[in-house]
Amino acid sequence: MTQPVKWSWNEALNDTLFGIRKHLHQHPELSFQEHETQKYIEKILDDWGIPYQTITDTGVYVDIEGAEDGKHIALRADIDALPITEKSNVDFPSQNEGVMHACGHDGHTTILLGAVYHLWQHRDQLKGSVRCIFQPGEEADGAAEQLIQAGVLTDPQIENIIALHVWPKLPLGTIGTIKGPVTASCDDFVLKVHGKGGHAARPYEGIDALAITHEIVQALKFLETRVLDPVKPHLIHVGKVEGGQSNNSIADEVVVEGSVRTVDHDMRKEIEAHFTRLVKETAERFGGNVDIEYINGHPPVINDDEITDQLERSASQIVGEDNIIDLGQPSMGADDFGYYSEQLPSTYFRLGISEDHETTYDLHHPQFKFNEQAIIYGAKIFTQYALDMLR
Known part of the structure; x- marks a missing residue:
């Protein structure tokens, strides 16, 4: 011994x-x-x-x-x-x-x-x-x-x-x-959602970046709860949304910031792939587009x-x-x-x-x-x- x-x-x-x-x-x-x-x-x-x-x-x-x-x-x-x-x-x-x-x-x-x-x-x-x-x-x-x-x-x-x-x-x-x-990985994201500005009285003439952002946030919740394996711990958190010029105008750009966390290396890669695809598809579906900055942080x-x-x-x-x-x-x-x-x-x-x-x-x-x-x-x-x- x-x-x-x-x-x-x-x-x-x-x-x-x-x-x-x-x-x-x-x-x-x-x-x-x-x-x-x-x-x-x-x-x-x-x-x-x-x-x-x-x-x-x-x-x-x-x-x-x-x-x-x-x-x-x-x-x-x-x-x-x-x-x-x-x-x-x-x-x-x-x-x-x-x-x-x-x-x-x-x-x-x-x-x-x-x-x-x-x-x-x-x-x-x-x-x-x-x-x-x-x-x-x-x-x-x-x-x-x-x-x-x-x-x-x-x-x-x-x-x-x-x-x-x-x-x-x-x-x-x-x-x-x-x-x-x-502990979890921590990856950050910054989204710039682009629409077309206009007057709130004529929303059909613009493309509302705020409305698109709402749909993107909902899509991320769908990804978090319905696409990914619920047994494996993970989080997709939207912590900041900034956009719009006034109460009677249509926002032409919105910036969204948040983070993604998981404790599994494979799920980390899976989330990033789904995230990028889903965000782009959602923005395009509603007539806009989005720039995605996905920043890999701590594993x-x-x-x-x-x-x-x-x-x-x-x-x-x-x-x-x-x-x-x-x-x-x-x-x-x-x-x-x-x-x-x-x-x-x-x-x-x-x-x-x-x-x-x-x-x-x-x-x-x-x-x-x-x-x-x-x-x-x-x-x-x-x-x-x-x-x-x-x-």
């Missing part, structure tokens, strides 16, 4: 990690603008005497080499913030007006730093290496894909990767896991069974088996970790942050906040997983 990895958590580091998180929370930066965040991460690593490398404009990664050859694995944390004005009432609020860590990435970054510190201290126990990736731009499209293209998974070739996300729907001290799909995050099993075994040593919760079904939210899960066996788990005595706000809410003790749970789990995988 394989012997458990012997390592100890440095309790004296806790206050340092809490201070790091507070600094990051006070100085949030938007996607691809994380220059000061990058410098701060580098400063912490310099203070600890841990070497690192930069990648793309604002990314950082740390390679921790073990004493012997073995597997090459990766841990990932996202570092960017959101264009949200903070209303959390914490005593260390954002100092960057209109920008907030409303998705917990300040916690994710601190968690990975805590794991880096301990893995560096215990690197003599590793057989192989662990790459710790501080990734910019998760809230924007394509950041993970850019890092992959820049070689973040090569030299050495990474064999598996994990990530976490704080989760207000689970209690503090628990994690949530699932095998298979865990779904799909967890590997074996990597998830190992993550659960490692996490059980930190939080206990009873505190590992089956998520049951995927979320229709998205995360660009899907680009990694397309390339490698991976798992993406939820880190509980809710407390009975506190009102817990959802991700991206201006009042979002979490107990800093979640940072310790997350960092310990990351560390335990890496040591177990490379023992």
